[in-house]
Amino acid sequence: MRRRQLVAAAPGLAWWPAALRAQTTERPWRIAFLGAGAAPRQGQFSSFDAIKAGLRERGFAALQTEAWFAEGRIDALPAMAQQVLVWMPDLIVTNLTPAALAAQRATTTIPIVMAGAGDPVAAGLVQSLARPGANITGVAALGPELAAKCLELIHGLRPSPRRIGVLASATDAFTPAMLAAMTPAAERLGMQLLVERVREPAQYEAAFAAWKRQRVEALFVQPSLSTRPAVELALQAGLPSASFVRSFVEQGGLLAYANDLAEVARLVVDMVDRILRGTAPAQLPVQQNTRFDLLINQRTARALGLAVPSTLLLRATEVLE
Numbered sequence: 001m002r003r004r005q006l007v008a009a010a011p012g013l014a015w016w017p018a019a020l021r022a023q024t025t026e027r028p029w030r031i032a033f034l035g036a037g038a039a040p041r042q043g044q045f046s047s048f049d050a051i052k053a054g055l056r057e058r059g060f061a062a063l064q065t066e067a068w069f070a071e072g073r074i075d076a077l078p079a080m081a082q083q084v085l086v087w088m089p090d091l092i093v094t095n096l097t098p099a100a101l102a103a104q105r106a107t108t109t110i111p112i113v114m115a116g117a118g119d120p121v122a123a124g125l126v127q128s129l130a131r132p133g134a135n136i137t138g139v140a141a142l143g144p145e146l147a148a149k150c151l152e153l154i155h156g157l158r159p160s161p162r163r164i165g166v167l168a169s170a171t172d173a174f175t176p177a178m179l180a181a182m183t184p185a186a187e188r189l190g191m192q193l194l195v196e197r198v199r200e201p202a203q204y205e206a207a208f209a210a211w212k213r214q215r216v217e218a219l220f221v222q223p224s225l226s227t228r229p230a231v232e233l234a235l236q237a238g239l240p241s242a243s244f245v246r247s248f249v250e251q252g253g254l255l256a257y258a259n260d261l262a263e264v265a266r267l268v269v270d271m272v273d274r275i276l277r278g279t280a281p282a283q284l285p286v287q288q289n290t291r292f293d294l295l296i297n298q299r300t301a302r303a304l305g306l307a308v309p310s311t312l313l314l315r316a317t318e319v320l321e
């Protein structure tokens with residue numbers, strides 16, 4: 001704009017930010033959701049629904065959304081990421097490390113916001129938490145620490161289980177960091193970890209057969225796997241089970257120490273809002289949530305004939321009856 005035109009337009013410049021905001025929120029933005037885990041069931045808390053609601057509260061009334069869930073089939077994520085690109089989204093929200101990696105490999109231009117990824121620096125998703133460096137930012141979940149915390153919860157059961165089966169993903173880049181955190185925690189608690197790395201539910205029964213021979217007394221399940229079949233097998237085997245996502249307890253697992261999903265959703269909404277208004281993902285430091293939930297499924301405890309100690313019940317954020 002030439003100087004003469006700029007001077008002529010000056011009286012209207014004060015209104016430009018408001019007009020720009022209106023144009024931004026009224027545009028029919030397309031937000032894709034890509035999750036490595038299971039799709040939320042009716043009645044369960046959904047991070048993706050909370051994010052959509054939060055964005056609409058920010059004024060994005062014309063928001064268009066589509067979701068893809070791998071249901072623990074990590075090998076299916078690359079193809080799903082390509083399906084996301086065909087849909088032509090303006091931004092991609094991911095859940096769990098494998099989904100973020102699949103989105104990262106699919107595009108270097110579309111902004112990606114992680115709604116929880118364990119150790120994104122070690123996974124190669126970002127250069128650092130303070131300076132993500134590319135088209136990805138979001139919320140880093142304290143996955144390794146939560147996995148170790150789950151062992152403490154299992155130890156709090158009475159009698160305290162000593163031999164713990166760990167159902168770990170053979171394809172999730174987060175697995176080494178998770179096991180590295182769990183190993184010293186197990187040693188400190190006097191536990192023995194018996195790890196079975198699997199790719200798909202068809203391999204679960206062989207893992208449980210091995211654990212039966214090894215007289216495993218409790219089970220930990222990595223949340224990027226298909227958790228519902230693992231929960232069902234644990235119940236059949238009479239094993240208390242734990243993980244670090246809320247949906248695990250909602251599906252029938254005994255214990256979970258999980259990120260507060262409402263807080264994660266609020267952090268993601270703020271980042272998506274800022275990106276849609278023009279901020280580059282590389283300029284937004286990766287956030288870490290500070291609130292966590294202890295969830296206990298009393299129905300499962302009764303099915304196992306297990307009395308959960310009152311010390312655990314008093315600490316619980318929520319008890320499912």
